[in-house]
Amino acid sequence: MPEAVRDHSHVPGLAHHFDTLDQQTEATTLGMWVFLVTEVLFFGGLFTVYTVYRSWYPGAFAAASHELDITLGTINTAVLITSSLTMALAVHAAQLGERRTLLIFLAATMLLGGVFLGIKGFEYYHKFVEHHVPGSSFQFEQEYFRHAQIFFSLYFMMTGLHALHMVIGFGIMLVMFWWAWKGTITLEYYSPIEISGLYWHFVDIVWIFLFPLLYLIGRHAH
Amino acid sequence: MSAHILPKRIYYTIYGILILCTFLTVQIAFFDLGPLNTIAAIGIAILKATLVILYFMHVKYSSRLTAAVVAGSVFWLAILVALTMTDYLTRAWRTFG
Amino acid sequence: MASSTLLIPPRHYLNDGYGIKSWLLTRDHKRIALLYLAGVTLFFFVGGAMAVLIRIDLATPPGDLVTDETYNKLFTMHGVMMVFFFLIPAIPAVLGNFLVPIMIGAKDLAFPKLNLFSWYIYIVGGLFTLYALVSGGVDTGWTFYTPFSTVASTTNVIPTALGIFITGFSSILTGLNFIVTIHRMRAPGMTWFRMPLFLWSIYATSLINVLGTPVIAITVLLVAAERIFHFGFFDPRVGGDPVLFQHLFWFYSHPAVYIMVLPAMGVVSELVAAGCRKPVFGYPFVAFASLGIAVLGFLVWGHHMFVAGESVYSALIFSILSFLVAIPSAVKVFNWTATMFKGAVSWETPMLYAYGFIGLFTIGGLTGLFLATVAVDVHVTDTYFVIAHFHYIMVGGTIMGYLGGVHYWWPKISGRLYNEALAKISAGIIFIGFNLTFFPQFVLGYLGMPRRYHAYPPDFQVLNVLSSAGASILGVGYLIPMIYLMWSLRYGRLAGSNPWGAVGLEWTTTSPPPTENFAETPLVTWDAYDYHAPSESHVA
Numbered sequence: 001m002p003e004a005v006r007d008h009s010h011v012p013g014l015a016h017h018f019d020t021l022d023q024q025t026e027a028t029t030l031g032m033w034v035f036l037v038t039e040v041l042f043f044g045g046l047f048t049v050y051t052v053y054r055s056w057y058p059g060a061f062a063a064a065s066h067e068l069d070i071t072l073g074t075i076n077t078a079v080l081i082t083s084s085l086t087m088a089l090a091v092h093a094a095q096l097g098e099r100r101t102l103l104i105f106l107a108a109t110m111l112l113g114g115v116f117l118g119i120k121g122f123e124y125y126h127k128f129v130e131h132h133v134p135g136s137s138f139q140f141e142q143e144y145f146r147h148a149q150i151f152f153s154l155y156f157m158m159t160g161l162h163a164l165h166m167v168i169g170f171g172i173m174l175v176m177f178w179w180a181w182k183g184t185i186t187l188e189y190y191s192p193i194e195i196s197g198l199y200w201h202f203v204d205i206v207w208i209f210l211f212p213l214l215y216l217i218g219r220h221a222h
Numbered sequence: 223m224s225a226h227i228l229p230k231r232i233y234y235t236i237y238g239i240l241i242l243c244t245f246l247t248v249q250i251a252f253f254d255l256g257p258l259n260t261i262a263a264i265g266i267a268i269l270k271a272t273l274v275i276l277y278f279m280h281v282k283y284s285s286r287l288t289a290a291v292v293a294g295s296v297f298w299l300a301i302l303v304a305l306t307m308t309d310y311l312t313r314a315w316r317t318f319g
Numbered sequence: 320m321a322s323s324t325l326l327i328p329p330r331h332y333l334n335d336g337y338g339i340k341s342w343l344l345t346r347d348h349k350r351i352a353l354l355y356l357a358g359v360t361l362f363f364f365v366g367g368a369m370a371v372l373i374r375i376d377l378a379t380p381p382g383d384l385v386t387d388e389t390y391n392k393l394f395t396m397h398g399v400m401m402v403f404f405f406l407i408p409a410i411p412a413v414l415g416n417f418l419v420p421i422m423i424g425a426k427d428l429a430f431p432k433l434n435l436f437s438w439y440i441y442i443v444g445g446l447f448t449l450y451a452l453v454s455g456g457v458d459t460g461w462t463f464y465t466p467f468s469t470v471a472s473t474t475n476v477i478p479t480a481l482g483i484f485i486t487g488f489s490s491i492l493t494g495l496n497f498i499v500t501i502h503r504m505r506a507p508g509m510t511w512f513r514m515p516l517f518l519w520s521i522y523a524t525s526l527i528n529v530l531g532t533p534v535i536a537i538t539v540l541l542v543a544a545e546r547i548f549h550f551g552f553f554d555p556r557v558g559g560d561p562v563l564f565q566h567l568f569w570f571y572s573h574p575a576v577y578i579m580v581l582p583a584m585g586v587v588s589e590l591v592a593a594g595c596r597k598p599v600f601g602y603p604f605v606a607f608a609s610l611g612i613a614v615l616g617f618l619v620w621g622h623h624m625f626v627a628g629e630s631v632y633s634a635l636i637f638s639i640l641s642f643l644v645a646i647p648s649a650v651k652v653f654n655w656t657a658t659m660f661k662g663a664v665s666w667e668t669p670m671l672y673a674y675g676f677i678g679l680f681t682i683g684g685l686t687g688l689f690l691a692t693v694a695v696d697v698h699v700t701d702t703y704f705v706i707a708h709f710h711y712i713m714v715g716g717t718i719m720g721y722l723g724g725v726h727y728w729w730p731k732i733s734g735r736l737y738n739e740a741l742a743k744i745s746a747g748i749i750f751i752g753f754n755l756t757f758f759p760q761f762v763l764g765y766l767g768m769p770r771r772y773h774a775y776p777p778d779f780q781v782l783n784v785l786s787s788a789g790a791s792i793l794g795v796g797y798l799i800p801m802i803y804l805m806w807s808l809r810y811g812r813l814a815g816s817n818p819w820g821a822v823g824l825e826w827t828t829t830s831p832p833p834t835e836n837f838a839e840t841p842l843v844t845w846d847a848y849d850y851h852a853p854s855e856s857h858v859a
Contacts, residue, residue, distance in 0.1 A: 088233045153544075220259070
């Protein structure tokens with residue numbers, strides 16, 4: 001079995017230390033999954049901090065959550081879910097060797113990612129203007145003044161880290177777009193698209209949790 | 223090897239459910255259900271994440287190793303949160319509020 | 320086939336390309352292992368220099384060598400350098416990188432370029448931290464407890480935190496590489512239960528690396544964010560809890576000690592099997608014990624916080640779990656001992672380090688049980704008892720395992736044999752120096768001497784002088800191997816492919832191995848420690 005593919009030059013994309021393209025695909029896919037495990041624990045530290053302080057300061061968290069724009073947050077959630085759809089469709093196109101469709105859906109994914117980041121930037125700007133950035137210029141109602149700072153610290157840390165991951169994802173999509181453009185991605189060798197998709201879906205999942213935890217606390221009041 | 227080429231309608235169906243769930247979770251937030259608000263919000267988020275994992279990330283059609291890796295990561299995060307909270311929920315001197 | 324009978328093959332990984340570019344841009348896991356060897360040795364000496372200064376200061380009761388602030392910086396840097404830049408990477412990145420592909424019959428790791436990248440990350444992180452040291456130091460202790468590290472300390476917390484953050488990725492990516500390699504690149508016939516136990520240890524270590532390191536990564540990021548942006552995660556002034564930092568920090572840093580000791584245990588399994596020419600007793604138990612240590616190790620972190628302010632119920636839960644984690648370690652010690660029973664026990668240098676490990680790790684581990692007992696810990700926490708405990712494990716355990724492994728596989732790595740007499744003498748000096756340094760510290764801690772203090776009551780001086788004397792002996796002991804190992808590179812006798820007569824895929828290839836490790840992909844039909852089968856079946 002190992003002798004069968006000694007000459008790797010016949011197989012485009014096959015690295016020399018792997019025996020077959022299948023082995024390489026399985027290895028790189030597992031590698032991305034293991035990397036996502038590290039990302040779960042990385043964000044998980046922040047979710048732990050969130051859990052602790054929300055259990056301690058429910059009133060302050062609800063009051064602070066009110067100050068986030070629920071419309072923009074909901075739109076952003078829909079945008080990101082849609083980008084996951086376009087990403088899945090991009091992988092589908094790659095699996096069928098449909099280069100043009102693949103390029104369109106990669107571009108759509110990037111576009112939606114850009115929209116998400118734009119809206120996020122707009123929200124950040126508003127938080128800055130409303131003096132909700134923790135630090136010396138922070139302003140909030142007297143009753144929750146101290147603890148609301150923890151909420152906003154978490155808000156900026158969690159969404160900021162998430163946005164950073166989106167920017168990295170955008171960069172990965174650019175590379176994928178370029179590879180698809182110049183023909184590196186073929187019917188036999190499309191695993192980079194699949195693996196990039198895994199990363200993109202993960203970033204979407206983080207937001208799926210961030211949205212209710214940050215935007216939807218105690219919305220029923222008043 | 224990756225034989226799981228799903229028909230596109232599966233993606234569209236899952237997408238529809240995800241959008242519906244998003245709409246639902248926002249609407250539920252405006253009703254006062256007490257502690258159920260948080261449970262519903264997290265529950266819906268877990269449902270959405272599960273759908274993305276199973277269908278968009280193809281875990282339903284992947285090896286048991288992949289499923290074990292996903293389950294393991296969630297379990298480990300649960301250890302971190304749960305054991306930390308055993309401290310925060312049992313501090314007698316702490317008043318909540 | 321013929322190459323294994325040559326004492327040294329004409330082409331091997333060391334002469335496959337010359338010049339600095341062929342090393343700094345290599346993708347060969349064996350060369351990367353040597354790059355790591357250079358790095359860990361450098362950082363070991365930096366951390367060791369800190370230790371020398373500490374022990375000199377502690378030889379006299381008043382804190383008279385350096386100021387209090389400087390002393391804080393010395394022990395902080397000693398801890399940071401030793402933990403993050405030596406103990407955690409040493410065995411996995413040096414011996415693991417070299418051996419994992421060879422032991423499973425592969426040509427390289429799953430991701431060779433990622434492997435090189437990991438080394439660069441490690442070096443960059445190390446340089447960041449060295450910069451922090453050189454430009455003023457850090458005084459928070461390697462544990463960076465808040466709120467001192469976030470609010471009050473005026474020293475280089477941020478560069479040190481960032482250095483650790485960066486280096487963490489080296490651990491994560493190396494662990495990822497090993498996990499994927501062991502899952503997907505085993506040679507035909509190399510089933511999980513035919514793998515050498517060293518690989519089980521490396522696999523378990525890699526699981527910890529992947530699951531735990533990200534949490535300390537986010538934690539140091541939170542500390543940096545709090546210092547830079549004045550976020551209030553751990554700040555009591557806005558309702559934050561400083562103890563939360565400790566939860567997050569120890570969630571990683573406790574499993575980290577298993578990152579340090581598990582690979583050393585893996586080495587000991589190999590040494591005991593080879594030295595006694597017997598399969599390791601109860602192979603499945605030792606394999607599963609490695610996994611058990613990795614899993615249970617994540618459930619015990621609160622035992623570092625018994626007096627920090629965690630609730631007493633939480634403390635009790637962590638205490639019980641800490642007792643449980645001792646069980647798989649004990650299983651391993653029993654199994655190694657059983658392996659030696661009726662085995663052809665040898666006294667060569669690697670075996671001396673293995674015996675040293677077994678004895679010293681047992682002492683360290685038992686004292687860990689003292690510390691896991693809440694009622695005892697209340698008295699000895701933050702004293703020299705704790706320091707002695709973890710140095711028995713890390714120095715008496717991990718460093719012994721590391722040195723044993725380096726000596727055992729040195730002929731494979733370099734193609735040369737070292738001077739056995741000098742090696743035995745150094746092992747003896749290290750053993751004596753180590754015990755003289757750290758055993759008095761158990762007594763000091765029990766008598767109440769706190770850690771991280773450089774001034775102490777005159778009653779404690781005798782024990783401190785013994786400890787400092789031991790440290791000087793230990794230092795000499797560490798220097799001698801550097802000399803004879805370097806000397807052997809040029810003047811040592813040629814080793815041949817299997818100087819120990821051991822069983823294992825690494826001994827079927829040449830010393831040094833060719834770049835692609837094997838002339839042909841091996842087909843494995845024998846068990847890991849098949850010492851009773853005819854030896855011809857293992858020669859490639």
